Amino acid sequence: MNLKIYNTLTGKKETFEPLRHGKIGIYVCGITAYDRCHIGHARSAVVFDVIVRYLRAAGFNVTFVRNFTDIDDKIINRAREEGISTEELAEREIAHFYEDMDALRVRRADVEPRATGHIPEITSLIQRLVDRGFAYESGGDVYFSVRRFPDYGKLSGRNLEQLMAGARIMPGEKKADPLDFALWKAAKPGEPSWESPWGKGRPGWHIECSAMSMKYLGETFDIHGGGLDLAFPHHENEIAQSEAATGKQFVRYWVHNGFVTIKGEKMSKSLGNFITIRDILEGFHPEVLRLFLLSKHYRSPLDYSADSIREATSALGRCYNALREAAQIISSSFKKQRPLPTHVKESAAFILSLKAKVASAMSDDFNTAQALGYLFDSVRCLNRIIEGARKRPSCLYGDLLRECCGVISEVSAMFGILQEDPDRYIEACNIAALHASGLTLEELDSLIEERNMARRERNWARADEIRDGLSQKGIILKDTPSGTEWSADL
RNA sequence: GGCGGCGUAGCCAAGUGGCUAAGGCGACGGUCUGCAAAACCGUUAUUCCCCGGUUCGAAUCCGGGCGCCGCCUCCA
Numbered sequence: 001m002n003l004k005i006y007n008t009l010t011g012k013k014e015t016f017e018p019l020r021h022g023k024i025g026i027y028v029c030g031i032t033a034y035d036r037c038h039i040g041h042a043r044s045a046v047v048f049d050v051i052v053r054y055l056r057a058a059g060f061n062v063t064f065v066r067n068f069t070d071i072d073d074k075i076i077n078r079a080r081e082e083g084i085s086t087e088e089l090a091e092r093e094i095a096h097f098y099e100d101m102d103a104l105r106v107r108r109a110d111v112e113p114r115a116t117g118h119i120p121e122i123t124s125l126i127q128r129l130v131d132r133g134f135a136y137e138s139g140g141d142v143y144f145s146v147r148r149f150p151d152y153g154k155l156s157g158r159n160l161e162q163l164m165a166g167a168r169i170m171p172g173e174k175k176a177d178p179l180d181f182a183l184w185k186a187a188k189p190g191e192p193s194w195e196s197p198w199g200k201g202r203p204g205w206h207i208e209c210s211a212m213s214m215k216y217l218g219e220t221f222d223i224h225g226g227g228l229d230l231a232f233p234h235h236e237n238e239i240a241q242s243e244a245a246t247g248k249q250f251v252r253y254w255v256h257n258g259f260v261t262i263k264g265e266k267m268s269k270s271l272g273n274f275i276t277i278r279d280i281l282e283g284f285h286p287e288v289l290r291l292f293l294l295s296k297h298y299r300s301p302l303d304y305s306a307d308s309i310r311e312a313t314s315a316l317g318r319c320y321n322a323l324r325e326a327a328q329i330i331s332s333s334f335k336k337q338r339p340l341p342t343h344v345k346e347s348a349a350f351i352l353s354l355k356a357k358v359a360s361a362m363s364d365d366f367n368t369a370q371a372l373g374y375l376f377d378s379v380r381c382l383n384r385i386i387e388g389a390r391k392r393p394s395c396l397y398g399d400l401l402r403e404c405c406g407v408i409s410e411v412s413a414m415f416g417i418l419q420e421d422p423d424r425y426i427e428a429c430n431i432a433a434l435h436a437s438g439l440t441l442e443e444l445d446s447l448i449e450e451r452n453m454a455r456r457e458r459n460w461a462r463a464d465e466i467r468d469g470l471s472q473k474g475i476i477l478k479d480t481p482s483g484t485e486w487s488a489d490l
Numbered sequence: 491g492g493c494g495g496c497g498u499a500g501c502c503a504a505g506u507g508g509c510u511a512a513g514g515c516g517a518c519g520g521u522c523u524g525c526a527a528a529a530c531c532g533u534u535a536u537u538c539c540c541c542g543g544u545u546c547g548a549a550u551c552c553g554g555g556c557g558c559c560g561c562c563u564c565c566a
Contacts, residue, residue, distance in 0.1 A: 011494090029566075037566085044566035074564070158562075162492050165562080205564085227566030228495095234565090257566070258495085264558070268565060295514075296503065300496075301559070308502065311515040318514090321528070361504090370504050373513035380530085387530055460524060467526070478527045487527090 003058070003363045005223075006299060008231055008254040009155055013365055016253065018222050023061045025217035026052065027251075029209060029226035029234065030112070032069040033093035034078045037100050038274035039289075039304055040260040040267045044227050046290055046416070047257045047298045047366075049106045051225075053414045054362045065216045066109035068094055070116050072205050076191055086192050090114075100277040104286045105416045111216045115208035119194045122203045122211045125245055126183045126196075134244040138174040140186025140199045146179040149240045155254060156232035181237055183207045206237035210250075214242060224251040228299075231256055257298045264303060275304065285425070287417045288312045294368040294415055315376070316417065317429065317490030322382045323408070324422035326401045329389045338394035347381035351404040354378045358411050368415065375415075378408055426487065433488030437473035444475065448484050451477070 003016040018024050028048045031041060052064050069075075070090035079089040101108075115122070126142055129135035134148050146152050146160070153159050163179055173182070182204035187193030193200040203211075213221065219242070226235065235254065242250035260267045267274045280289055292312040296302045340348075354374060361371035382404055389397040412418035434441065447466055454462040467477050471489070478485045 031566075032564090040566050042566085047566095072564090156561075157493055159492095162562075165492075225566095229561070229565050232493095232561060233563085259560070259566080261559075266560065266565090270565075291514095300503095303502085305502095307515085311502065314516095315514050318528095325529085367504075369514095370512070373504065376513055383529055390529090455524080458524075464525070471527090476527060479523075479525095480528095485527095 004365050005253050005255060006365045007252075008256050009251075011157075014253070016222075018060065019218075019220060019252065022059070023063070024055055024223065025063050025065075025221035026055075026223040026225065027065045027067075027209070027213040027217055027221065028109070028224075029230050030066045030068050031093075031097055032072055032074055033090040033097065034072075034075045035093060035269065036096055036276045036278060038260075038267060038269075038276050039280065039293075040227065040274070042100070042104060042277050042280075042289060043260050043293045043298075043302065044225075044257050045101055045106045046104060046293045047368075048225050050294060050368060050415055051255070051366055052107070053416070054366065057414055058359070058363075063111070063217060064109045065111040065113065065213060067209060067212055068097075068112065068114045069205065069208065070094070070114045071192060071202055072115075087116075090116075096278075100281075103281055104277065104290060105419070113212040113216065115203055115212075116194075118208065118212050118215065119196075119203070121215050122207050123184070123194075123196045125211045125214075125241070126207060128245045129183065129241065132244065134241075135183055136176065137198050138176065140201060141174050141182055142184035142198055143175050143180040144183050144237070144241060144244075145177065146181070146240065147177060149244050151243065152179075152240050153236065155236045155239055158232070158236075181206065181233065183241070206234055207241060209234070210238050210242040210245075213238075214246075214250075219246040219250070220248050221251060223253045223255055225255040225257070228256040228258055258301045261301050261303045262305070266301075267304065280309070284309055284313060285316070285420075285428070287420070288316055290416050291316050291372070294417075295372060297369050298366055314490050317426075317488075319376075319379050319418055320420070320422045320425045321490075322379050322386065323405060323418065324426060325386045326382055326405050327422060329386060330398050330401050330405070334389075334393040334395045334397065336394055337396060338392055340394065340396050340400070341388055341392070344385050344388040344400075347384040348400055348404055350381045351378045351407055354407050354411050358414070362414075372415070375408070375411060378404075378411075382408065429488040429490060430486070433474045437470070437475050439473065439475075444470075444486060448477065448486065452484060455479075 004013045005016045006013045028044070031037060052062055055062050068090070071086060075086050075089055079086045082089065126135060129144065130137065130142065135142055135144050153163065160179065184196060184198055184201050184207070185204055186198070187200040187202065191202070193202055213224065224235065231254070239250050262273050262275070265271060265273060277289070288309060292309055293302065295312065357374040358371040361367045361374065385397070385401060385404065389401070409418060434444065447470065451463045451466040454466070470477060470486070474489045476487050476489045478487065
């Protein structure tokens with residue numbers, strides 16, 4: 001398997017070679033625990049969740065680390081506003097994070113370190129930088145001397161002159177140079193603080209990721225990921241700190257996901273145009289959100305809209321519908337052993353080749369959009385087989401469909417979709433639609449009964465009137481040989 | 491201003507030098523049906539923002555233009 005990854009550091013797609021054969025260390029910047037997560041956070045989490053699932057499916061032994069920033073200015077300010085401690089705030093928001101991620105079927109990382117749990121590692125890394133002349137103490141703060149690190153800017157493609165244009169010293173900072181950034185911040189009255197060689201204080205934002213990633217993955221490791229907005233200054237500073245301290249390359253492949261936008265603009269707290277994960281999950285199944293997030297390549301911007309979520313809902317519903325029909329055929333026993341038609345065999349062959357196709361799409365810089373295209377192709381093939389079974393039943397269909405569904409299910413697992421029992425998924429949609437229609441089940445049943453009476457009397461006008469009325473309320477009727485069924489309009 | 495990204499059908503979206511430009515949503519026609527729904531079959535971009543260039547050959551490479559977005563301050 002030749003895996004290609006786009007590396008922000010070089011600006012190119014490169015063939016991936018792990019540092020140690022068969023093993024991968026990956027660190028992804030997690031959240032700052034001060035507020036609810038929005039769809040942008042969901043994208044980053046789901047994208048790296050799928051990347052890790054894929055790497056494991058490809059046979060790599062992956063160590064996945066994702067941190068929590070549980071102390072910083074935003075947390076201090078928000079805690080003060082709410083009149084609670086920073087610990088309480090961080091604990092609550094980490095719990096909310098898990099609530100959202102569990103709902104989204106995002107798996108836990110192998111190590112989930114927190115900044116406040118790694119103060120000794122952080123201070124000793126800062127000490128190392130001071131000892132090597134890359135950092136200096138100033139009035140209880142410690143700063144990194146950007147000009148001492150010649151490679152500064154190599155990740156984000158900037159040079160020092162460009163950076164000087166926008167750099168300035170904020171009031172209260174004690175930098176020697178406007179480009180320098182804080183490694184350690186002296187405690188202000190009332191702020192949480194830890195002991196250090198420079199007095200009481202707390203870590204700057206960037207240093208925690210260097211200290212924790214190197215602790216768990218080594219001084220050089222394979223993949224570091226995060227949102228594109230972290231590339232500068234956060235990841236640039238991580239490189240500077242880490243490489244200045246160790247003299248070694250810090251990270252081999254930098255992977256950044258694109259933003260979620262809304263009406264073309266970046267979704268962000270400051271613009272106030274964000275939609276929380278919890279908001280979405282009130283109206284849609286978590287797999288719908290996952291499908292939506294994976295439907296575009298991870299590096300491109302992804303525009304959120306109510307319509308695009310509805311499209312994902314329809315597409316997912318179509319897949320579940322096929323899986324349910326397949327399950328029905330599998331569970332029914334046909335006596336006749338008719339040979340399978342050619343087009344059925346061809347469809348099955350396509351499905352059986354799905355794993356290889358998806359693996360090939362994923363090996364090209366994690367092309368989930370292309371991979372999902374193959375999955376949808378397979379669902380059409382599955383429907384063709386189902387149609388074949390309905391037209392000319394044969395006992396040969398049971399095993400064939402079981403095998404095909406198994407492949408589809410296994411491949412979907414990598415994306416974290418189609419993992420529900422189809423009956424239960426569809427039933428849940430139906431219940432939601434019934435609820436939204438404002439009808440009770442009894443009212444619906446009696447309308448269906450009334451319509452069937454009208455149909456028996458060949459009163460098509462009345463029958464259609466009832467069906468159209470229900471359709472407007474989001475309930476679709478389907479007349480089958482075994483009676484009338486109702487379902488949600490997916 | 492500096493740096494970076496993007497512009498493919500009605501909408502969403504793969505494809506980055508050469509087989510018929512994936513797939514999804516929608517729409518339309520056919521099969522099925524009392525009519526529908528679901529499903530299947532077919533149609534829906536002779537063409538990939540515009541203009542030049544390289545090449546036997548470009549959506550794909552190069553130059554220029556137009557438009558949109560992001561980073562340069564906290565941000566997934």
